[in-house]
Amino acid sequence: MLQYGQNDKFKCFDLASIENDIYHAFVCDRQLLTFVIHLFEYRNDLDIYSCIATIETHHVVLKDAQFQSFWNKLNMSVASSLEKQKALGVLWVIVIIFS
Numbered sequence: 001m002l003q004y005g006q007n008d009k010f011k012c013f014d015l016a017s018i019e020n021d022i023y024h025a026f027v028c029d030r031q032l033l034t035f036v037i038h039l040f041e042y043r044n045d046l047d048i049y050s051c052i053a054t055i056e057t058h059h060v061v062l063k064d065a066q067f068q069s070f071w072n073k074l075n076m077s078v079a080s081s082l083e084k085q086k087a088l089g090v091l092w093v094i095v096i097i098f099s
Contacts, residue, residue, distance in 0.1 A: 051091050 054095050
């Protein structure tokens, strides 16, 4: 805003117009971003049974693989729940690679 007697409008800051410029540049003129994630599943559905089912559904050749017996052996050999979670994360990466 210009003060009384001020002729040079470039020596003052109009914070409202700066805010509007920022709003229009970064909010109004934004394009929508669309992400496509193949075979996305919710985090709550991420368990060993859904991982095995996903592999078997999308890869019929692997239907006869012994994933369940592999998990049972791994489950007995892994002591902590943190290690089980890491093993499940590795299995989920395999699901993504196969898909």
